[in-house]
Amino acid sequence: MAKRNEQMKLHTLGFPRIGTRRELKFALEQYWQGRISKQEFLQTGADIRRQNWAIQQQAGIELLPVGDFANYDHVLNTSLYLGIIPQRFARDSDSSDKLDLEFRIARGRAPTGCACAASDMTKWFNTNYHYIVPELSQQLDIRVDIQPLLEQIEEAKNLGHESKPVLLGPLSYLYLSAFEGDKLQLLPQLLAGYQQIFDKLNSARAGWLQIDEPILGLELDADWQKAFRQAYGELRQGSLKLLLTSYFASIDHHLDLIASLPLHGVHIDCVAEPTDIQLTIDMLPRHWVVSLGVIDGRNIWKSDLSALYQKLEPLYAQLNGRTWLAPSCSLLHCPVDLEQEDKLDPQIKSWLAFASQKCQELSLLKQALLTGDTAAIEQYSAPVKARLVSAQAVNTALRERIGSLTQVQRAEPYAVRKQKQQSLALPQLPTTTIGSFPQTAEIRRLRAAYKRKELSSEEYIQAMQQQIEDCIARQEEIGLDVLVHGEPERNDMVEYFADFLDGVTSTRYGWVQSYGSRCVKPPVIYGDITRKQAMTTDWLSYAQSLTDKPVKGMLTGPVTILCWSFVRDDLSREQVARQIALAVSDETEDLINAGIKIIQIDEPAIREGMPVKHSQWQQYLDWAVACFRLACARAPADVQIHSHMCYSEFNDILDAIIALDADVLTVETSRSNMVLLDAFKHKAYPNDIGPGVYDIHSPNVPDTGWITDLLKKALEVVPAERLWVNPDCGLKTRGWQETRAALTNMVTAAQQLRAELAK
Ligand SMILES: Nc1nc2c(c(=O)[nH]1)N[C@@H](CNc1ccc(C(=O)N[C@@H](CCC(=O)N[C@@H](CCC(=O)N[C@@H](CCC(=O)O)C(=O)O)C(=O)O)C(=O)O)cc1)CN2
Numbered sequence: 006m007a008k009r010n011e012q013m014k015l016h017t018l019g020f021p022r023i024g025t026r027r028e029l030k031f032a033l034e035q036y037w038q039g040r041i042s043k044q045e046f047l048q049t050g051a052d053i054r055r056q057n058w059a060i061q062q063q064a065g066i067e068l069l070p071v072g073d074f075a076n077y078d079h080v081l082n083t084s085l086y087l088g089i090i091p092q093r094f095a096r097d098s099d100s101s102d103k104l105d106l107e108f109r110i111a112r113g114r115a116p117t118g119c120a121c122a123a124s125d126m127t128k129w130f131n132t133n134y135h136y137i138v139p140e141l142s143q144q145l146d147i148r149v150d151i152q153p154l155l156e157q158i159e160e161a162k163n164l165g166h167e168s169k170p171v172l173l174g175p176l177s178y179l180y181l182s183a184f185e186g187d188k189l190q191l192l193p194q195l196l197a198g199y200q201q202i203f204d205k206l207n208s209a210r211a212g213w214l215q216i217d218e219p220i221l222g223l224e225l226d227a228d229w230q231k232a233f234r235q236a237y238g239e240l241r242q243g244s245l246k247l248l249l250t251s252y253f254a255s256i257d258h259h260l261d262l263i264a265s266l267p268l269h270g271v272h273i274d275c276v277a278e279p280t281d282i283q284l285t286i287d288m289l290p291r292h293w294v295v296s297l298g299v300i301d302g303r304n305i306w307k308s309d310l311s312a313l314y315q316k317l318e319p320l321y322a323q324l325n326g327r328t329w330l331a332p333s334c335s336l337l338h339c340p341v342d343l344e345q346e347d348k349l350d351p352q353i354k355s356w357l358a359f360a361s362q363k364c365q366e367l368s369l370l371k372q373a374l375l376t377g378d379t380a381a382i383e384q385y386s387a388p389v390k391a392r393l394v395s396a397q398a399v400n401t402a403l404r405e406r407i408g409s410l411t412q413v414q415r416a417e418p419y420a421v422r423k424q425k426q427q428s429l430a431l432p433q434l435p436t437t438t439i440g441s442f443p444q445t446a447e448i449r450r451l452r453a454a455y456k457r458k459e460l461s462s463e464e465y466i467q468a469m470q471q472q473i474e475d476c477i478a479r480q481e482e483i484g485l486d487v488l489v490h491g492e493p494e495r496n497d498m499v500e501y502f503a504d505f506l507d508g509v510t511s512t513r514y515g516w517v518q519s520y521g522s523r524c525v526k527p528p529v530i531y532g533d534i535t536r537k538q539a540m541t542t543d544w545l546s547y548a549q550s551l552t553d554k555p556v557k558g559m560l561t562g563p564v565t566i567l568c569w570s571f572v573r574d575d576l577s578r579e580q581v582a583r584q585i586a587l588a589v590s591d592e593t594e595d596l597i598n599a600g601i602k603i604i605q606i607d608e609p610a611i612r613e614g615m616p617v618k619h620s621q622w623q624q625y626l627d628w629a630v631a632c633f634r635l636a637c638a639r640a641p642a643d644v645q646i647h648s649h650m651c652y653s654e655f656n657d658i659l660d661a662i663i664a665l666d667a668d669v670l671t672v673e674t675s676r677s678n679m680v681l682l683d684a685f686k687h688k689a690y691p692n693d694i695g696p697g698v699y700d701i702h703s704p705n706v707p708d709t710g711w712i713t714d715l716l717k718k719a720l721e722v723v724p725a726e727r728l729w730v731n732p733d734c735g736l737k738t739r740g741w742q743e744t745r746a747a748l749t750n751m752v753t754a755a756q757q758l759r760a761e762l763a764k
């Protein structure tokens with residue numbers, strides 16, 4: 006076979022930044038605690054970058070990303086490049102330390118500088134990654150400083166790498182920001198800032214610039230489309246070569262627009278949605294690079310390289326060297342290295358590829374495309390085919406059970422349930438928490454010791470019971486009305502349940518960044534899901550035996566377990582969610598049989614699970630709501646079902662949230678100042694609701710007056726007999742001292758308000 010054009014380049018859009026063994030997480034936490042110096046912290050970052058580039062280069066990646074790293078978050082980095090800093094973090098007065106300023110914006114405090122309310126944090130598209138929301142004001146006061154980026158470009162160069170800076174594009178940055186008013190008004194000011202960034206990159210002879218515009222996956226209205234033309238038309242690129250990247254959705258609907266922009270190339274996600282590669286090639290100017298994101302950057306399955314080869318081979322000839330290959334999106338959403346997994350079932354392991362392996366997949370694919378020799382990729386992909394026919398994948402009994410379900414939602418309406426639930430004898434404005442209490446060093450130590458078999462199962466159970474006892478006692482002392490067991494036995498609200506489910510496995514080091522130093526280890530759903538045994542009843546019965554107050558059972562809902570796992574790709578997400586819902590409903594029934602009267606089924610991920618495109622929302626919401634309702638279906642009217650959500654905008658999916666029909670919904674609202682409640686001015690939320698009264702992500706303690714004010718705001722739209730008092734979210738990341746202080750203030754606020762209402 007003739008030797009083909011060798012210009013095809015391999016690149017990635019970004020690599021995980023936490024480090025192979027979560028080095029960044031530990032360095033961050035140590036720096037915040039004052040246990041390492043700024044210098045040591047920054048060195049850890051530099052080490053991770055060096056290692057990431059080495060891993061990628063050794064795997065055969067030719068153009069390495071730089072600027073994909075972040076101490077905390079890449080959107081926050083963009084704000085810092087532009088000097089867009091909220092007023093309250095007064096620029097120079099109390100902290101001239103840029104690193105600490107960064108952490109103060111992100112989390113409200115840092116080793117230097119005063120404590121301040123952190124910026125809002127929200128989900129990055131449909132992922133479990135959170136970004137720091139830029140706060141824009143009419144006068145942007147832009148002061149560009151990309152020194153950190155320039156230094157990293159230099160770092161890469163000194164290591165001998167060919168690199169490609171990565172920058173979040175102006176339109177996506179603007180779209181993702183918070184601003185009261187028409188955001189597009191701010192575009193000219195913002196573009197002036199981007200121009201300065203471009204100029205500086207030009208001076209640094211950056212070459213290619215990866216400019217991320219993931220909002221191109223959305224259906225943008227005419228104003229935003231126009232803004233794209235205006236922005237890219239105006240920006241003077243100099244000798245920069247722009248590679249416009251989008252991901253998490255197809256951009257077929259914007260090809261006309263994109264083709265009209267002055268670019269040098271486009272990257273498309275070929276995995277998230279079916280996309281027409283041929284159409285893309287045909288519609289884009291002949292001289293552009295087309296980067297095909299063919300390896301799934303969001304999931305952990307080994308790619309079927311032979312299938313990809315079949316698809317790409319005919320296109321490759323046409324593209325004639327203008328093709329680049331890449332993962333579909335940044336590998337940020339993937340764990341780093343499968344090789345570390347020493348305890349994983351070998352068969353399951355043979356089905357998987359993490360970030361490092363995905364880079365190697367690109368190399369194998371390129372090699373086959375260049376030489377026409379497919380032996381290596383066929384051998385590589387054999388386990389993929391084995392997975393799809395594996396007996397582990399299908400459970401006929403379960404499928405039959407799902408097919409013949411009759412009770413798919415609760416029998417009685419809210420009004421009837423509310424009446425029957427009077428038996429709980431709760432006061433007006435009942436106080437409660439969201440479930441978890443501080444995961445102390447002691448709790449983690451116990452869990453780790455049990456895992457290493459240094460504690461017997463009896464010893465572990467006893468130790469956890471002691472934690473539960475302590476947690477119940479503290480809640481009684483604080484004076485809360487509805488108690489929780491505190492979740493000490495849970496490493497994570499999803500991973501914990503995954504360990505009780507057949508068809509699901511956990512990894513040992515498969516960590517993915519969720520926000521800042523916080524990581525998650527998403528379980529791997531590879532087969533049909535069934536519950537092995539009761540998952541929570543023993544802990545809950547024990548907790549309830551300790552108190553006369555009601556203890557709320559605590560489950561994670563089907564949509565959230567789905568969204569926060571790596572999900573099999575051979576069955577629809579809807580079908581997988583329904584299997585999980587059935588397992589959760591079995592657990593609900595067990596809790597009820599154990600005498601638990603209030604059960605919370607958390608669904609914090611329901612919003613993030615929505616497809617990027619608005620046109621696909623309703624279909625998703627229909628099955629997501631149905632799965633939640635199935636999980637509650639067997640609860641009789643006198644059992645109170647709570648649900649909880651956080652981290653997102655809910656105003657635009659209010660109908661679906663109402664359709665969940667939980668008796669009580671606790672939601673995050675305080676970090677965004679109860680804006681959620683604005684929606685209720687137009688449409689009343691019909692059931693009970695607890696809008697969070699304080700931000701649990703910050704160690705700062707809210708005072709009683711602040712909480713009272715928020716509750717009064719809530720009372721303007723929610724009648725007192727339906728209002729609950731609770732924090733924004735669970736307290737597992739907090740310490741006991743601040744937790745006790747904050748909850749005491751919360752209970753005091755509720756009591757004062759009750760007294761006022763009684764007058
Ligand atoms: N999955 C998920 N997604 C979510 C949330 C969530 O709770 N879960 N909440 C929202 C916010 N995200 C969050 C994500 C993570 C954490 C969090 O606290 N994560 C912990 C890890 C939790 C965990 O699994 N801990 C394990 C142990 C982890 C560990 O470090 N083990 C040691 C071993 C210890 C030893 O052997 O000595 C190790 O692996 O090195 C446990 O407690 O048992 C962390 O990053 O520190 C909080 C919020 C949105 N998305």
Ligand code: MET
Nearest residue numbers: 439440441607609735736
């Ligand atoms: C991210 S939502 C957390 C809900 C869980 N019950 C907790 O309190 O931690």
Ligand SMILES: [Zn+2]
Nearest residue numbers: 609651734735
């Ligand atoms: Zn929450």
